[in-house]
Amino acid sequence: MAPLGRRGPLSEHAFSPHDAVLRDASRHVGRRRFLSVSAAAAVLAFGTNVPARGASAARELPPARIPENPFTLGVASGDPLPDSVVLWTRLAPEPFAEDGGLGQQRVAVHWEMALDEWFILVVRRGVAQAHPEYGHSVHIDAQGLDPGAEYYYRFRAGTWFSPVGRTRTAPAADSAPSGLRLAAVSCQAYHDGYYTAYRHLAEDDVDLVLHLGDYLYEYAVDSAGGARRYTDVKLPDVFDRETQTLADYRLRYALYQSDPDLQAAHARHPFVVTWDDHETENNYAGAVDEKGGPADAFLARRAAAYRAYWEHLPLRTAQQPAGHDARLYRRLHWGTLAQFDILDTRQYRSDQAYGDGPHAPGPESDDAARTIIGDAQERWLADGWRSSTATWNVMPQQVCFSQRRFDSAADASVSMDAWDGYRASRRRVVDAARSAGLDNWLVLTGDVHVGYAFDIKEDFDDPASRTLGTEITTTSVTSGRDGTERPPNWETYMTANPHLKWCDGRRGYARVQLDAQQARTDFQVVSAVTKPGAPIATAASFVTEAGAPGLKPA
Known part of the structure; x- marks a missing residue:
């Protein structure tokens, strides 16, 4: 549909290609850094340093003073409700x-x-105001829309039009939609390869995209763009350092969102997003950074990261950070077909037990006081399940929920960064799902750069125990580079975890189709991401029948 790519000033339809945008932008990075680490701490630790909505001390820029296309980062929409959707x-x-x-x-x-x-x-x-305090981002909560409807949207600044986006609203709350097609994506390290999966996703027929975390990586990106060595683009040195300040995070989002394939996916489908660790720092836990540094310094960094995250994604004002805190967990519905309980497993968790790496469960990790989602979010989740009338209760979240033993030994190691490191917290959530009588519980997960299909067991150590739900773990978009169909640990994992029904190490996304009878998952994979243009294929398909938990080959 050509109009989706239409952009430019009123007088002409000119738009710089991706490589030209990168080259032009690289000439403008010689300025002083916007915020130093110490300035970020002073500004962000205690407040947001932003104007009230609609108010700003900044002067308005005359339209004629915008000589270049300002929509270089594309458009997006998200969090659809029956009568509204966010435009960004x-x-x-x-x-x-x-x-x-x-x-x-x-x-x-x-x-x-x-x-x-x-x-x-x-x-x-x-008309909205793009404030410098928000990085000139715009979030429109477009209201008064019809339920279950498709819309097109665009922006204009001065004489420049944005690309055209397509979005849709959720069905009416009391309606029973015949079906829902969604895609789950995660882990898109720019420096690990091309966003080929997003190009295919932009052409896929889905109603909604769930991004399950690691939209951004804090690691340095060299001048060649890491694995993206098939272009002649030379990135500026501003990216060749780890993100620390608000300016750093804003610049890193600008790099990621300059990618045309990511822009295409955002313009084509509404997104529902939640973060994992790399949007801030690897393996952080609450107020504890990866290396156990001073909490006040890390919270200043977290505030910068959270603010930049909100600025660059289609989120409502309710998700706007206040200093180093942000309420990202929230609930959406797709008529009576599906309830989405979107979790945040980073902001409220206890520090990882026994360090961040693999370790056998023990007294420290099994302490009943430990939590991965926090007491308030845990109660919110249980309350939402008790009142749910949806056919499918979908739990989009970040890290592996099901047990994942790394070998078959009695004292096998598990990931202390996933729910295996918070077994008491997982037990409370499993008990809440069972108590609420959830017939059709579907957990959607990212993080591990591998596609998994799990049966969620009442007791993971007893393969004969009751199956309570299904967990679909989507592989990464790029993180981990190309990957292989059967990773080196494939046979060990499949043997050590009888509830694991499938595993694939290639890149791509998971497509899930829900209706009143079943949930069908198609694992979509590409053959490579270190070279552009790889085709996409369905690696495996599974179904879970409504009222009969457990995965079956489709």
Whole structure:
């Protein structure tokens, strides 16, 4: 559909290709860093340092002062409700400059929604302010929409139009939709390869995309873009360092979102997002960083990371951070077919037991006081399940929920960073699901760069125990580079975990189709990500029948 790619000023339809954007932007990184680590701590530890909605001390930039395309990072939509959806963009004519090329002036941004991609039947329009305090990002909670409807949207700043996006609202709360097709994605390290899976996902027929974490990686990216060595792009040195400050995180999002395949997926489907660790720092736990440094310094970094995350994704005001805290767990519905309980397993967790690496469970990891989601979120989840009337209760979250023993020994190691390191917390969640009488419980997971299909057992150490639900773990988009169909530990994992029904180490995404009778999962994989243009294929398909938990080959 060509209009989805239409962009440019009113007088012409000019748009710089991806490589040209990178080259042009690289000329503007010689400025002083926007926030030093100490400044970030002072500004972010105690507040958000942002204006009240609609208010800003910054002067408004005259439209004629925007000579270059400001929509270099694309558009996105997300968190659909029956009568509203979030529309997002960020203005950045110089995406690799610390201020995006717009300085400290605010910009008036016009937006509109239509029933058609040519905007003949416009149904909603308005004007928003892109504030420098928010990195010139725009979040529109477009309301008064029809349930279960498809819309097209776009933005305008000065004489420049954004790309056209397509989105949809959720069905009416009391309706019974015939089906839902969703895709689960995670782990998209820019430096590990091309976003080929996103190009295929943009062309796939899904209603919704669930991003399960690691949208961003904090690690340095060299001038060649890591594994992306098939282009002649030379990235500026500003990316060749670990992210620490608000400016660092904003720049890293600009790098990721400059990718045309990621932009295509965002423009084509609404996203529901949740974070894991790398959006802030590897394996952090609550207020504890990876290396156990001072909590106040890490919380300042976490505040910067959380703020940049909200600025760059289609999230409502309710998810906007206040300092180093943000309420990301939330609940959405797809009529009476599905309830989505989106979890945050990072912000509230106890520190990992026995360090972050593999370890056999023991008194420290099994302490009943330990939690991976926090007491408040745990109660919220249980309460939501007790009141649920949905056919399918879907739990999108970050790290492996099911037991994953690394060998068959009696004292086998497990991951202390996953739910295996918080077994008492997992037991409480399993008990809550059983107590609520969930007939159709579906857990969606990311993190491990491998595709898994698990039966969720009442007792993972007893293969004959009752199956309570299904866990689908999507592989990474790029993280881990190309991967292989059968990783070296494939046979060991399959033997040590009888409830594990399938494992594949290639890159891609999981597509899940729900209806009143079953949940069908198709694991979509690409053959390579270190070279662009790989085809996509269905590696395996499974079904879970409604009312009969347990995976079966499709």
